[in-house]
Amino acid sequence: MANEIFDDVFDALEDDPVRRKNLKLRSQLMSEINAKINEGRQTQKELALILETTQPRVSALRKGKINGFRLDMLFDFSVRLGLNLSLSKVA
Numbered sequence: 001m002a003n004e005i006f007d008d009v010f011d012a013l014e015d016d017p018v019r020r021k022n023l024k025l026r027s028q029l030m031s032e033i034n035a036k037i038n039e040g041r042q043t044q045k046e047l048a049l050i051l052e053t054t055q056p057r058v059s060a061l062r063k064g065k066i067n068g069f070r071l072d073m074l075f076d077f078s079v080r081l082g083l084n085l086s087l088s089k090v091a
Contacts, residue, residue: 026066029074029085034062036081051077 037047044058051058060068061077078085 022071023066026069026071026074029071029078030061030064030066030069032083033074033077033081036083037062051080
């Protein structure tokens with residue numbers, strides 16, 4: 001069996017291009033959200049109030065448990081944290 005080489009980890013994890021793109025977007029959003037959280041000094045309990053979720057969900061977010069979060073939920077979190085999101089068309 002030959003070893004395959006992939007451009008990134010998501011190409012290795014997911015064959016479906018739509019699901020692969022969804023994973024990539026969720027990963028990018030989680031990264032931006034966690035970077036924004038790192039700027040502050042809030043506890044997970046305080047963040048749960050800001051994000052309108054539970055402390056265990058904040059813990060999962062901080063640990064990068066990507067499968068526990070839909071794209072729309074991550075978008076909501078980013079807006080609640082004051083991030084300014086935009087889309088751009090990729091050629």
